[in-house]
Amino acid sequence: xxxxxxxxxxxxxxxxxxxxxxxxxxxxxxxxxxxxxxxxxxxxxxxxxxxxxxxxxxxxxxxxxxxxxxxxxxxxxxxxxxxxxxxxxxxxxxxxxxxxxxxxxxxxxxxxxxxxxxxxxxxxxxxxxxxxxxxxxxxxxxxxxxxxxxxxxxxxxxxxxxxxxxxxxxxxxxxxxxxxxxxxxxxxxxxxxxxxxxxxxxxxxxxxxxxxxxxxxxxxxxxxxxxxxxxxxxxxxxxxxxxxxxxxxxxxxxxxxxxxxxxxxxxxxxxxxxxxxxxxxxxxx
Amino acid sequence: xxxxxxxxxxxxxxxxxxxxxxxxxxxxxxxxxxxxxxxxxxxxxxxxxxxxxxxxxxxxxxxxxxxxxxxxxxxxxxxxxxxxxxxxxxxxxxxxxxxxxxxxxxxxxxxxxxxxxxxxxxxxxxxxxxxxxxxxxxxxxxxxxxxxxxxxxxxxxxxxxxxxxxxxxxxxxxxxxxx
Numbered sequence: 228x229x230x231x232x233x234x235x236x237x238x239x240x241x242x243x244x245x246x247x248x249x250x251x252x253x254x255x256x257x258x259x260x261x262x263x264x265x266x267x268x269x270x271x272x273x274x275x276x277x278x279x280x281x282x283x284x285x286x287x288x289x290x291x292x293x294x295x296x297x298x299x300x301x302x303x304x305x306x307x308x309x310x311x312x313x314x315x316x317x318x319x320x321x322x323x324x325x326x327x328x329x330x331x332x333x334x335x336x337x338x339x340x341x342x343x344x345x346x347x348x349x350x351x352x353x354x355x356x357x358x359x360x361x362x363x364x365x366x367x368x369x370x371x372x373x374x375x376x377x378x379x380x381x382x383x384x385x386x387x388x389x390x391x392x393x394x395x396x397x398x399x400x401x402x403x404x405x406x407x408x409x410x411x412x413x414x415x416x417x418x419x420x421x422x423x424x425x426x427x428x429x430x431x432x433x434x435x436x437x438x439x440x441x442x443x444x445x446x447x448x449x450x451x452x453x454x455x456x457x458x459x460x461x462x463x464x465x466x467x468x469x470x471x472x473x474x475x476x477x478x479x480x481x482x483x484x485x486x487x488x489x490x491x492x493x494x495x496x497x498x499x500x501x502x503x504x505x506x507x508x509x510x511x512x
Numbered sequence: 513x514x515x516x517x518x519x520x521x522x523x524x525x526x527x528x529x530x531x532x533x534x535x536x537x538x539x540x541x542x543x544x545x546x547x548x549x550x551x552x553x554x555x556x557x558x559x560x561x562x563x564x565x566x567x568x569x570x571x572x573x574x575x576x577x578x579x580x581x582x583x584x585x586x587x588x589x590x591x592x593x594x595x596x597x598x599x600x601x602x603x604x605x606x607x608x609x610x611x612x613x614x615x616x617x618x619x620x621x622x623x624x625x626x627x628x629x630x631x632x633x634x635x636x637x638x639x640x641x642x643x644x645x646x647x648x649x650x651x652x653x654x655x656x657x658x659x660x661x662x663x664x665x666x667x668x669x670x671x672x673x674x675x676x677x678x679x680x681x682x683x684x685x686x687x688x689x690x691x
Contacts, residue, residue: 286634288626304549462624462643468554469625472632480551487549493623498647 228256228404228452229459230412232281234445238419241375242367244473245283247444255280256449257460258354258404261294273348275400277359277381278465279447287471290463292485293359293381295351300341302430304484310335337432353403355385355413363467363485364428364477367419376422376477378435381415381447408452417444429478464493519685521581527574528686534567535609539661546654561616562629568613575606584685587678601666608660612653614638619649 231251238247246252256279260272274295281289301307313327332338351357361379368374385407407413419442420435427433455461468476468486476482520528538560545556586595617638620627624641628634639645675683684690 286626286636287628287632462641464623464625466625470631475631476554478551483551483554484549487545487553494647494650497623497643497650 228258228408228449230254230256230447230449230451232417232445232447235443237442238367238444241369241377241419241421241442242473243370244289244367244471245285245287246281246289246471247473249284252281252283254282254447255459255463256447257455257458257463257465258400260400273345273350275351275354275357275359277354277357278460278463279381280460280463280465281471283471285471288469289471289474290465290467290469291361291379292465292467293361293379295357295359296341296344296348296362297360297380298340298344298434299362299431299481300338301335302337302432303480306335306337307481307484337430340434341432353385353407354400355404355407356383358382359415362431363479363482364422364426364431365470366475366477368473368475374475376426376428377419378422379420379444380418382418384414384416405452408449413449415447415449417447418442419444429480431479431481462497464489466490466493516585517582518584518681519688520584521577522688524574524577524581525686525688527570527577531567531570531574531609534563534570535660535664538563538567539657539664542657558630561620561627564613564616565629565635567609568617571606571609584681587680587682590680598670601663601670604663605660605667608656608663612656612660615649615653615656619646619653622646622649 231253232246233251234247234249256277259276259278261274261276276292276294278292279290283289299307301310310331313331314323316322317324332342359381364376364378366374367377421440421442422428422435423437423439426435453459466486466489467482470476519525541556541560541563545553545560548556586598590598617627617635621637621639622642622645624643626634627637671683671686674680
């Protein structure tokens, strides 16, 4: 989907990035259900994700992949690898060993905040009514070189109606999105939560608790959607380390791991888009 | 007629040894970053890009120096196949030193990523965003880097063969030392 970012003045003192100084910056985004199975029903996981590419006029870009969960289950690539291994199907049975996950979580108490969120999380009835969190910490850097650690999130202006729940159909979220966009643009406010002294910057499994200053950095306005098989978002690697001057990565080891792993999956994906691209034409008589 | 020089021109020798260090460092940086998902990956990639562009600029300077200075001739008694191998391997070294940075630059462009040499220095895109082209260029970048590694090893072996076994002054023409 495509739209633009309308900046407020609030982040300008903290970051020299053009995305905050220009009034409007075009954006391309992708909503997704981050389950490993492309045929999983939309209600199968409470997690939704929103990846955005802001294209600054000076040619620099800011890419961020955000998720509905506020914290990551684990803080290191090693632990994440163990988590994936615990959930991987056993070749003998074709199913993951049911004892693996409880054993993993028993050995990884850092996942407690994530598990607490999963217990209360309710899958939103629409991509448009979800809050998406950047999860990892970054630095905003201003023209004087002063750094402020932040975590960001986009908060929807649309809300689920009371009692509205997700419909159990295939690709319901996608149809809903197209329908909503036909009625008008969708908006999210970009919130920058400023770290307090003592907040953990290099571990995405740790929530920042207590009162925090939150900047309203501006509004993401989504105007149109495109089907993913052929959309502009398809060929973008939402590498969290593609940052404009004025935003820097923190020492969170997950950032480097995401960047490296996405590069590898992007290469595999990019080698196979040609058949995907031609599929609709070929199916025509 | 001017006598053939015994040594490469001082500027040619300086460029050779400087670039030898850079290229060898680059091969390890490249292999190291491709094999890691740790912070090392991000750190090495930040080194890899400006270093690659520096090599591209230097190899162009070096080609100019090569064609504007006199080269010491190969020994008269060198077997013909070794003369051919020497010429072919040098052509390959120059070609790969030119091609690899260009492939790297083009592949980032084809991915649609901004080509950032630092947090604020950006190079223009060499080609338009095109995912299948990215996949092709990215693979070529990797395979040709291994080919360069192999060529560097052959070059090194040949240099040692000239210096230690044939003792024919070819190695000294680049080190600048007398026997």
